[in-house]
Amino acid sequence: GQQLNQSPQSMFIQEGEDVSMNCTSSSIFNTWLWYKQDPGEGPVLLIALYKAGELTSNGRLTAQFGITRKDSFLNISASIPSDVGIYFCAGPDTGANSKLTFGKGITLSVRP
Amino acid sequence: NAGVMQNPRHLVRRRGQEARLRCSPMKGHSHVYWYRQLPEEGLKFMVYLQKENIIDESGMPKERFSAEFPKEGPSILRIQQVVRGDSAAYFCASSLSRADTQYFGPGTRLTVL
Numbered sequence A: 001g002q003q004l005n006q007s008p009q010s011m012f013i014q015e016g017e018d019v020s021m022n023c024t025s026s027s028i029f030n031t032w033l034w035y036k037q038d039p040g041e042g043p044v045l046l047i048a049l050y051k052a053g054e055l056t057s058n059g060r061l062t063a064q065f066g067i068t069r070k071d072s073f074l075n076i077s078a079s080i081p082s083d084v085g086i087y088f089c090a091g092p093d094t095g096a097n098s099k100l101t102f103g104k105g106i107t108l109s110v111r112p
Numbered sequence B: 001n002a003g004v005m006q007n008p009r010h011l012v013r014r015r016g017q018e019a020r021l022r023c024s025p026m027k028g029h030s031h032v033y034w035y036r037q038l039p040e041e042g043l044k045f046m047v048y049l050q051k052e053n054i055i056d057e058s059g060m061p062k063e064r065f066s067a068e069f070p071k072e073g074p075s076i077l078r079i080q081q082v083v084r085g086d087s088a089a090y091f092c093a094s095s096l097s098r099a100d101t102q103y104f105g106p107g108t109r110l111t112v113l
Helices: none
Strands: A004-006 A010-014 A019-025 A032-037 A044-049 A055-058 A061-065 A071-076 A085-092 A100-102 A106-111 B005-007 B010-013 B019-024 B031-037 B043-050 B053-056 B065-068 B075-079 B088-095 B108-112
Touching (some): A010 A019, A032 A061, A032 A071, A044 A055, A044 A061, A044 A071, A071 A085, A100 B031, A100 B043, B005 B088, B010 B019, B019 B108, B031 B075, B043 B065, B043 B075, B075 B088
Parallel strands (some): B010 B108
Antiparallel strands (some): A019 A071, A032 A044, A032 A085, A085 A106, B019 B075, B043 B053
16 A cells, blocks of 8 residues: 655754755655644644645644645744654545545654 | 534544544545544545545555545544554545545544453
8 A cells, every 4th residue: 555754863953043854755646635633632733735846834833735645744833842743744645535545654752 | 613623533442342433524524534543644545435435545544443534524444343453543545536636634542451
């Protein structure tokens, strides 16, 4: 099946710093999604990308859909303590159903 | 609160017991998905239902697991004769249509003793 790769597993940054995380796949995705999961909660959609090359922002977050359709990245600028959490990339199955494939996630820690 | 609701939030079962996880989708949503998350892993698709019908159960183990989404009431994920390996967080998501955004509930954390 389709797989999404995220690394490293954890990232540690200082409050105020920018951070970039990427997601790669060996197969094409037609939609890229970035979710954030807080401890003990479900994933919350941050940004959705629908077109190769698309660059989309949501506040301090910016994400891009790679032109090969096999990668995407998420940037967080001027990090704050509440940015702590697990960031997942995800994409819907290219078949008839829209079940999502998730990466393993990157745990972000922000030092005050 | 119009979000996806799941209950219970935490469930403890002994090996061999049954676990029933409930999911109420967002108002107006008739598409429900169940995912399982093991520690330090991403979410893995289990089953996709659309009111009274199972559309795709390719991610659900063939034995002991079943899911339903009746005409009235919440979607239920049922695990019979639970084993320690079933311990995980189970998330439900709902969407307005097949290709629409999936909104996730807070999850049920199942612990099997």
